[in-house]
Amino acid sequence: MDFLSGFLTRFLAQLQSPTLGFLIGGMVIAAVNSQLQIPDAIYKFVVFMLLMKVGLSGxxxxxxxxxxxxLLPAVFALVTGIVIVFIGRYTLAKLPNVKTVDAIATAGLFGAVSGSTMAAALTLLEEQGMEYEAWAAALYPFMDIPALVSAIVLASIYVSKQKHSDMADESLSKHESLSKQPVAAGDYPSKPEYPTTRQEYLSQQRGSANQGVEIWPIIKESLQGSALSALLLGLALGLLTRPESVFQSFYEPLFRGLLSILMLVMGMEATARLGELRKVAQWYAVYAFIAPLLHGLIAFGLGMIAHVVTGFSLGGVVILAVIASSSSDISGPPTLRAGIPSANPSAYIGSSTAVGTPVAIALGIPLYIGLAQALMGG
Structure with a gap:
C-alpha cells in the first residue's frame, strides 16, 4: 500500500512540471482557436538544438x-522496436475498419522514436534528481531504425502478396473462361496458360512476394532524416572532439527554455491533428492511447533485466521506456511516406500527434519515473 500511495504522489507531482505544463497550454490555446503561431523555421531550429545537445552529452x-x-540495453532497444511493429501488425490491423497497410505504418511510427519526447524525459529526470547514463540517449537509433525498417518490409510484403492474390483471382477467371471454350474434333487442348488453383498460383509467386524489399535504402533514409542526423552529429562531435566548453556555455543553458517552446508547439499540433484522426476509424485513437503505455512497460521490464544483470541505472531504464512509448514526430513521417506510399498519413500521423505523443509525455513519463522512484524507495 505504501508503494502505491508513494507512486501516486510522485505521479501527480510530476504532472505539474513546467515541461508538461507547456504541452497542455499549447493544447488549450489551439482548442480555443487562438491565432498564435510558431514559425516552422523556429520549430526546426529548436528541434535541432535539442537533439544536438542530447547527442553531444551522449x-x-x-x-x-x-x-x-x-550492449544489453542496445539489444533490448532493437528488440523492442521490432516487437512494437509486430504488436501493431497483429492487433491494430485485425480491428474493424482498419486497413492493414495503415496499421503497419502506424505501428512503425509508434516503434520509431521521438527526440522531443526523449528530451522532455531527460529534463524531468534532472528535475527529479534521478541519475542516468548520459549515453542512454544513444539508444535512440537502435530502436528507431529497426522499427521503421520492420514496418516498411512488412508493408511491402503485404502489398506484394495482395497484388499477387488479385492477379491469381484474375488468372483463374481467365482460365475458367478458356476451359469452357469448345475444342474442335481432332484438336487437343493446349497446356493451361494459368495455374489450376489460386493456391497453386500463390505458391508459385511466394518467392517473388518476399523479394524486392531493399533494406539499405530504408536505413539510409532513416539516417538522413533531420532528427537522427542531428542526434548522430552530436554523438560524433561529442565522441571525437572536445566540445565541453561550448556545450556548457551554450547548449546546456538553453536546453530547458527551448524544450518549453517545443512542448508548446507539440500541444498546438496535437489539437490540430484531432481533425485528421476523426477521418479514420476510432480504433486508431484507442490504439494510440493504450500502445504508448504498453510499449513503455515492455521496455521498462527489459530495462529492469539490464538493471539486474549489468547495473543499468533506473534512470536509464526510464529513458528506455520513454523512447519505446514515444512515436516519431520528425523523421518518421517522411520516411514512412516514402517507404509505404499506399498508407494513409491521416491514420498514422493523426494517431501519433493527436493522441500518442500527449499520452507518452503527460502520462508515460510520469508513470515510468514514478515506478522507478518507487522501486528505489523499496
Missing part, C-alpha cells in the same frame, strides 16, 4: 565509458 559520456555496458 558522445561525451560514451568517450569515457565502457562500451560493453551499452
Amino acid at each position: 558522445g561525451i559520456a560514451i568517450r569515457g565509458s565502457n562500451l560493453t555496458e551499452m
Whole structure:
C-alpha cells in the first residue's frame, strides 16, 4: 500500500512540471482557436538544438565509458522496436475498419522514436534528481531504425502478396473462361496458360512476394532524416572532439527554455491533428492511447533485466521506456511516406500527434519515473 500511495504522489507531482505544463497550454490555446503561431523555421531550429545537445552529452559520456555496458540495453532497444511493429501488425490491423497497410505504418511510427519526447524525459529526470547514463540517449537509433525498417518490409510484403492474390483471382477467371471454350474434333487442348488453383498460383509467386524489399535504402533514409542526423552529429562531435566548453556555455543553458517552446508547439499540433484522426476509424485513437503505455512497460521490464544483470541505472531504464512509448514526430513521417506510399498519413500521423505523443509525455513519463522512484524507495 505504501508503494502505491508513494507512486501516486510522485505521479501527480510530476504532472505539474513546467515541461508538461507547456504541452497542455499549447493544447488549450489551439482548442480555443487562438491565432498564435510558431514559425516552422523556429520549430526546426529548436528541434535541432535539442537533439544536438542530447547527442553531444551522449558522445561525451560514451568517450569515457565502457562500451560493453551499452550492449544489453542496445539489444533490448532493437528488440523492442521490432516487437512494437509486430504488436501493431497483429492487433491494430485485425480491428474493424482498419486497413492493414495503415496499421503497419502506424505501428512503425509508434516503434520509431521521438527526440522531443526523449528530451522532455531527460529534463524531468534532472528535475527529479534521478541519475542516468548520459549515453542512454544513444539508444535512440537502435530502436528507431529497426522499427521503421520492420514496418516498411512488412508493408511491402503485404502489398506484394495482395497484388499477387488479385492477379491469381484474375488468372483463374481467365482460365475458367478458356476451359469452357469448345475444342474442335481432332484438336487437343493446349497446356493451361494459368495455374489450376489460386493456391497453386500463390505458391508459385511466394518467392517473388518476399523479394524486392531493399533494406539499405530504408536505413539510409532513416539516417538522413533531420532528427537522427542531428542526434548522430552530436554523438560524433561529442565522441571525437572536445566540445565541453561550448556545450556548457551554450547548449546546456538553453536546453530547458527551448524544450518549453517545443512542448508548446507539440500541444498546438496535437489539437490540430484531432481533425485528421476523426477521418479514420476510432480504433486508431484507442490504439494510440493504450500502445504508448504498453510499449513503455515492455521496455521498462527489459530495462529492469539490464538493471539486474549489468547495473543499468533506473534512470536509464526510464529513458528506455520513454523512447519505446514515444512515436516519431520528425523523421518518421517522411520516411514512412516514402517507404509505404499506399498508407494513409491521416491514420498514422493523426494517431501519433493527436493522441500518442500527449499520452507518452503527460502520462508515460510520469508513470515510468514514478515506478522507478518507487522501486528505489523499496
